Amino acid sequence: MKIGLTGGIGCGKSTVSKLFAENGFSTLDADKVVHELLASDPGTIAAVVDLFGPEVEKEEGGIDREAVGKSVFGDEPKLRELEAILHPRVRERWQSLPDSGDWLIEIPLLFEKKLQKSVDLSICVFSDPQTQVERLEQRGMNRTQALARxxxxxPVAEKATLADYVLLNDGSQSFLSEQVRSLLSKIRTPQ
Ligand SMILES: CC(C)(COP(=O)(O)OP(=O)(O)OC[C@H]1O[C@@H](n2cnc3c(N)ncnc32)[C@H](O)[C@@H]1O)[C@@H](O)C(=O)NCCC(=O)NCCS
Ligand SMILES: Nc1ncnc2c1ncn2[C@@H]1O[C@H](COP(=O)(O)OP(=O)(O)OP(=O)(O)O)[C@@H](O)[C@H]1O
Incomplete structure (x- = not known):
């Protein structure tokens, strides 16, 4: 089974992914694939330097994600070009996963990019926008950057209406793990 996990930035996707991993799922995170490509894939790095200029390449090699992130959200044409470099590479990676076994794939833009048909089941982790901003600020992102992303x-409320299942994550982590436990018992029990 391949589950697509989505939600807004800072809603708790990685937290949910860890809970699935503890319950025997293999996991893949599209953001991490992007990070790996930007750190060490020569073709990706060359294309991104071509787009943003040599100043986004770090001395030790790889792309400075913070610099790119600060300039690209709010510059829609550039962001689309960046996505055109990265998305086909990321898609290739998760669409080539083995058919066997249980996979949870974190795909932030699952619904924006209309990828839901590529997974067996979709889950949205929902947090109130106010909570999203607070969590991102706690992680060191400023409010303007958080809102730009x-x-x-x-909107996460819209994602929630499109998903097969919704997990609520405005409460405690134990409330979230209870919901994951209950969801796992539903999707693993043959109907
Ligand atoms: C701009 C970049 C370099 C910033 O890197 P940074 O380490 O600061 O952020 P990170 O990659 O960890 O993303 C964190 C979150 O930002 C949001 N985000 C990232 N890219 C996008 C995007 N294109 N559109 C909307 N939100 C996005 C997502 O919620 C994601 O979970 C990087 O996010 C990137 O290359 N984005 C374009 C590729 C993309 O669309 N990635 C999303 C998953 S495929
Ligand atoms: N229920 C919760 N209570 C308190 N803190 C939480 C809760 N859920 C998640 N967090 C914290 O909020 C932050 C964002 O969570 P997480 O990284 O899981 O979200 P994400 O959706 O994967 O974020 P991103 O979109 O940036 O990849 C993390 O620091 C996490 O530890």
Whole structure:
């Protein structure tokens, strides 16, 4: 089974992914694939330097994600060009996963990019936008940057209406793990 996990930035996707991993799922995170490509894939690095200039290449090699992130959210044409470099490479990676076994794949833009048909089941982790901003600020992102990314995404309430299952993550981590436990018992029990 391949599950697509989505939600807004900072809603708790990685936290949910860890809970699935503890319950025997293999996991893949599209953001991590992007990070690996930007750190060490020569073709990706060359294309991104071509787009943003040599100043985004770090001395030790690889792309400075913070610098790119600061300039690209709010510059829609550039962001689309960056996505055109990265998305086909990321898609190739998760679409070539083995058919066997249980996989949870974190795909932030699952619904924006209409990829839901490529997974057996979709889950959205929902947090109130206020909670999203607070969590991102706690992680060191400033409010303007947080809002720029959130504004570029489909509102999480809309994602929730499109998903097969929704996990609520405005409460405690134990409330979240209870929901994951209950969801796992549903999707693993043959109907
Ligand atoms: C701009 C980049 C370099 C910033 O890197 P940074 O380490 O700061 O952020 P990270 O990659 O960890 O992303 C964190 C979150 O930002 C949001 N985000 C990232 N890219 C996008 C995007 N194109 N559109 C909307 N939100 C996005 C997602 O919620 C994601 O979970 C990087 O996010 C990137 O290359 N984005 C374009 C590729 C992409 O669309 N990635 C999303 C998953 S495939
Ligand atoms: N229920 C919760 N209570 C308190 N903190 C939480 C809760 N859920 C997640 N967090 C914290 O909020 C932050 C964002 O969570 P997480 O990294 O899981 O979200 P994400 O959706 O994967 O984020 P991103 O979109 O940036 O990849 C993390 O620091 C995490 O530890």
């Amino acid at each position: 959130m504004n570029r995404q489909m």
